[in-house]
Amino acid sequence: MYRVYFLLLSLLIFSGCMNPLVRVMPYEKEYLAQDKMKLSPLPERAEQEGHIFLIREASAGGESTFQGGCGCR
Amino acid sequence: MKILITLILSAAALFATPNVGDKEIPFVLPGLYQNHMKVSSQELHGKVILLNLWASWCSGCQEEMPLFVNLQNRYSKDKFQIILVNIDSERQNGIDFLRSVDPQQLLSALYDRDKSLPKAYRCPGMPSSFLIDQKGNIAGVYIGSFDKEGLQTLEKQITKLLGK
Numbered sequence: 001m002y003r004v005y006f007l008l009l010s011l012l013i014f015s016g017c018m019n020p021l022v023r024v025m026p027y028e029k030e031y032l033a034q035d036k037m038k039l040s041p042l043p044e045r046a047e048q049e050g051h052i053f054l055i056r057e058a059s060a061g062g063e064s065t066f067q068g069g070c071g072c073r
Numbered sequence: 074m075k076i077l078i079t080l081i082l083s084a085a086a087l088f089a090t091p092n093v094g095d096k097e098i099p100f101v102l103p104g105l106y107q108n109h110m111k112v113s114s115q116e117l118h119g120k121v122i123l124l125n126l127w128a129s130w131c132s133g134c135q136e137e138m139p140l141f142v143n144l145q146n147r148y149s150k151d152k153f154q155i156i157l158v159n160i161d162s163e164r165q166n167g168i169d170f171l172r173s174v175d176p177q178q179l180l181s182a183l184y185d186r187d188k189s190l191p192k193a194y195r196c197p198g199m200p201s202s203f204l205i206d207q208k209g210n211i212a213g214v215y216i217g218s219f220d221k222e223g224l225q226t227l228e229k230q231i232t233k234l235l236g237k
Contacts, residue, residue, distance in 0.1 A: 025191075025192075025196070026196060026197065026198050026199040027126070027128070027160055027188050027191035027192075027196055027199055028188070029130075029199070030128060030130050030161070030162055033130040033131065034130070
């Protein structure tokens with residue numbers, strides 16, 4: 001019986017790590033995609049910075065400099 | 074432990090984007106241009122539908138919209154219809170953009186302010202498109218914007234579905 005409780009408790013705890021809860025979903029990025037949310041005012045510079053960041057951090061991108069931050073492509 | 078893994082895997086499947094062969098998610102949504110005009114997924118059965126979830130702030134959505142106008146131009150709306158579902162917070166933003174690309178209102182546009190459809194489809198990207206066959210089954214899932222090559226593949230699939 002304790003096993004079942006343990007399982008349910010684990011599920012309850014891990015449910016906080018669910019993708020929809022920990023990640024801003026692409027359809028929720030309306031305000032993040034606005035021009036004023038860009039870190040750099042110059043698009044060319046932002047693109048260069050994004051490129052360097054992508055290489056340095058091996059990150060997946062998706063910031064506002066590429067495709068409006070909406071997660072497209 | 075096995076039970077835990079099974080439960081986690083089934084929970085993961087529950088939160089995954091629908092696949093080809095799954096049933097479409099039913100909806101009733103108002104028109105983008107006319108709020109009083111409601112369209113339900115039920116009344117679209119019998120046609121091949123390309124359900125496109127888009128927003129005016131999404132640059133990928135803006136890129137593919139002219140391609141959709143050309144695509145709809147090539148097919149009769151009785152057989153194949155593109156249904157655009159706009160998820161902008163401000164309806165007018167969607168209308169303004171769509172009027173600039175599709176002044177003849179060739180594309181059917183609906184409005185989903187609550188983003189209920191992208192939530193239900195659990196869209197991993199914007200735009201997301203779903204090809205739905207005449208019986209309401211999902212025949213294709215396309216995440217991200219279409220380019221010309223992607224559109225050719227889509228057209229082949231539409232022709233295949235219409236030829237059935």
